[in-house]
Amino acid sequence: MELNEALYTTRAMRRVKPDPIPDDVVARIMDAAIRAPSPGNTQQWRFVTVSDRDVMAELGELYGRSWDRLNETAYAGRREAAAERGDDQTLRVMSSAGWLAANFAQVPLAVLAFTRNDVDGSGIYPAVWNLMLAARGHGIGATLTTVLHNFAADEVAELLGVPAAKGWRNAACVTLGYPLGKWGVADRPPVHEVVYADSWGNPPAWQAPDPMWSY
Numbered sequence: 366m367e368l369n370e371a372l373y374t375t376r377a378m379r380r381v382k383p384d385p386i387p388d389d390v391v392a393r394i395m396d397a398a399i400r401a402p403s404p405g406n407t408q409q410w411r412f413v414t415v416s417d418r419d420v421m422a423e424l425g426e427l428y429g430r431s432w433d434r435l436n437e438t439a440y441a442g443r444r445e446a447a448a449e450r451g452d453d454q455t456l457r458v459m460s461s462a463g464w465l466a467a468n469f470a471q472v473p474l475a476v477l478a479f480t481r482n483d484v485d486g487s488g489i490y491p492a493v494w495n496l497m498l499a500a501r502g503h504g505i506g507a508t509l510t511t512v513l514h515n516f517a518a519d520e521v522a523e524l525l526g527v528p529a530a531k532g533w534r535n536a537a538c539v540t541l542g543y544p545l546g547k548w549g550v551a552d553r554p555p556v557h558e559v560v561y562a563d564s565w566g567n568p569p570a571w572q573a574p575d576p577m578w579s580y
């Protein structure tokens with residue numbers, strides 16, 4: 366796959382088929398993940414790939430509860446406010462995220478990324494993004510999720526036997542599967558609206574009203 370296609374179309378693909386992902390593909394995705402940079406090349410990461418149906422069912426239970434908690438707290442009123450202002454994009458994300466919460470147990474694979482001694486939590490995300498790009502290259506959809514560690518970190522650690530006392534903390538749970546939907550270029554406000562040149566607020570010399578790569 367061409368690099369730009371992967372960069373522009375690696376989206377949150379929550380709706381996936383239950384079809385299993387072959388082990389050799391999982392191996393390739395994870396091998397690409399650990400090629401990522403890390404602070405001082407310390408590689409303070411461990412990954413747990415979960416495909417066992419019973420473990421996924423238990424994770425799904427925790428995920429569903431975490432999603433409910435998010436909706437009761439940080440996301441309280443979000444759906445209603447979006448509907449009121451006609452914000453279809455937010456409504457679509459909420460609906461898609463709700464689908465994942467309701468169907469987590471039938472997702473074929475989840476990869477939980479753990480880190481330690483990571484001062485600001487930034488050290489693991491290049492690997493997580495490598496993982497998602499590599500999955501995209503294999504035609505596999507992925508979604509980076511964080512609700513589990515925000516609302517059920519201890520339960521997840523216990524379920525997976527994580528040595529939390531040694532400092533390992535969950536930083537992301539990536540769900541993966543063959544997509545039910547179609548790939549598309551990520552819709553964002555034009556890039557020149559969020560990039561400044563030399564000082565804050567100073568517009569760059571260039572403009573790009575539309576994505577600079579498309580199918």
Ligand SMILES: Cc1cc2nc3c(=O)[nH]c(=O)nc-3n(C[C@H](O)[C@H](O)[C@H](O)COP(=O)(O)O)c2cc1C
Nearest residue numbers: 375376377458462465508509510511512513551552
């Ligand atoms: C740090 C981070 C945390 C996220 N957490 C969740 C999550 O817990 N659940 C979920 O369904 N999506 C989650 N997402 C996915 C975003 O909602 C998604 O990437 C965003 O809406 C943009 O959509 P797109 O990737 O399809 O363009 C997360 C994304 C990031 C980068």
